[in-house]
Amino acid sequence: MxxxxxxxxxxxxxxxxxxxxxxxxxxxxxxxxxxxxxxxxxxxxxxxxPGFIDMHVHGALGYSFGDADPAGISAIVNHHRLHGTTTLLAGIGTDLLPQMSSAAANVAAASLENLAGVFYEGPFLSVERKGAHDPNELRRPDSAELRTLIEAGAGETKLMTIAPELPGGIDAIRQIRASGTVAAVGHTDADYDVTKAAFDAGATVATHLFNGMRPIHHRDPGVIVAAMEDERVTCELITDGFHLDDAMIGYVFRAVGAHRVALITDAIEATGVGDGIYHRGTTTTVVSEGLAMLEDGSSIAGSTLTMERAVQRTVRNGGVNIVDAITSATATPARTLGIDNHAxxxxxxxxxxxxxxxxxxxxxxxxxxxxxxxxxxxxxxxxx
The missing domain is CATH 2.30.40.10 (Urease, subunit C, domain 1)
Structure with a gap:
């Protein structure tokens, strides 16, 4: 037919x-x-x-990939698919190592057609730039723990974020790359030179650029400048109107080009549900008018975005032309993840x-x- x-x-x-x-x-x-x-x-x-590709999504409809059963995993994938995401990575955030490994195994076992693999955001992140991650579960990179997490994905571990300034961070990036997994830099207090070393070691993604890292300073350019000037690096952007001022959207597209921008959602379990109070492990998140914040107000805690809305806001609010916005939601993440031979x-x-x-x-x-x-x-x- x-x-x-x-x-x-x-x-x-x-x-x-x-x-x-x-x-x-x-x-x-x-x-x-x-x-x-x-x-x-x-x-x-x-x-x-082309259908949208979301490299960084944690949940929807009250479910999180970090603890969802098969029905929950399917519900998350189906919700985002209705909003144009035909390929996504299941984001698993910082938790106890056995819980993260179990979650990855559940995702790998789901074998859903729109699920392209596992993305780990943690636990090898900076306490100083933790965002909504539980600081008690953050740790220095350990080769054996890293191997355990990668293997838990049963060949489906596709992306992992790490803070390269941590002791052993650069070696961990090399280990991630050697496993066939894409390495990302994020939730990091690294300076410019350490970030450059991370990219030279094989990291090719800047996790939600501007968020969870040092701001640009004329005497301390940091991760942001290092990422934007490196042609090997894909810069993730969350264009929900909360993580970034809208003026920054167009600025990044003009500076690096759509071929190096990947729109992401960083969507949490509140996506598709609405305002309210949500509990994830030891973390409580309050969502009000679409903005997700930790209960104490200290940090944004992911988003309630869909890729449909991300593309819309990139065009309407960021002033980016529709073809570039679509490129950043399709071709760029496909190339970054190495799936551009079929998606x-x-x-x-x-x-x-x-x-x-x-x-x-x-x-x-x-x-x-x-x-x-x-x-x-x-x-x-x-x-x-």
Whole structure:
């Protein structure tokens, strides 16, 4: 069965093809082109883009990847998929080592089509830049513990954040990379020189740039400048209006380019639920008007963002053009994670993960591996 999607504005690389069509066979893209088609689903000039990829998400609908059962894991993935995220990493935050390992094993065992693997945010982070992480569970890198965490993912550990200034931090980055896992720098008090050493050791991601690190100072440029000037490094941004001033969004895109910006959500279990009080281990988070804060008000505690909203705000509030915003939600994270041979682009042979957007940058439909999972287009039929 071949599905033809016609009369679309198609995001291909860094350009938009007008009057375009895509054919989908089974769960993959078969071909695309331009020109009129009479058969298939009429997309009525809407923008058709690759499905979004979220490298950094912790939860939704009251569930957290750190302690969710199989039903909870599925609920998180499905919620974010409805908002355009067709590929995500399950973020596991700082906790007791056995709990983190167990959570990773549960994620790996879930084997969901939209779940690309495990992301560890902790426990080898800086107490000084802990954010919402429990300082009692933060620790120095240990080779055996690191190996335990990586192996708990059963081959699905894809990304790990570390503070490189900790004793053994640079060696830990080398160990992470040697395992085939992407290493990130974050929740760190590292200075410029240590950060450069971390990148030279193999780290290629700056976890939620600006947050959980030293601010820029003209005599202490720190992680931010080191990351932005290094072409090897992908800079994560949380564009929810709380983590960053909107002016910083456009600034980073202009400074490093969309090919080095990865939009993320850092979404917690409150996402899709609403304001209220949430408990994670020893941590209590209060969500008010969408802003998640620790109970004592000392730190932001993740977000209630979706990738749909992240892309919207990047365009509307950050002044970034739609193609660049989509690139930072698709091609950039795909390349960063090494999955750009099957995800992050609309191309023959790639997974048929697609989002349909209107002029307001709102999602009208989502296709996951060739099947519509949301949208009024579900009722339309196609020709074999």
């Amino acid at each position: 071949t599905t033809i999607l016609r009369n679309a504005r198609l995001v291909i690389g860094r350009r938009i093809l007008e009057d375009a069509w895509v054919s989908v066979s089974e769960h993959r893209i078969e071909a695309y082109g331009t020109g009129p088609k009479t058969e298939g689903v009429d997309l009525r000039g809407r923008l058709l883009a 992050g682009h609309i191309a023959p042979g790639y997974l048929a993960n697609l989002v349909l957007l209107n002029d307001d940058v709102s999602i009208e439909a989502v296709m996951s591996q060739g099947s519509w999972v949301s949208g009024r287009w579900l009722t339309q039929t196609t020709q074999p």
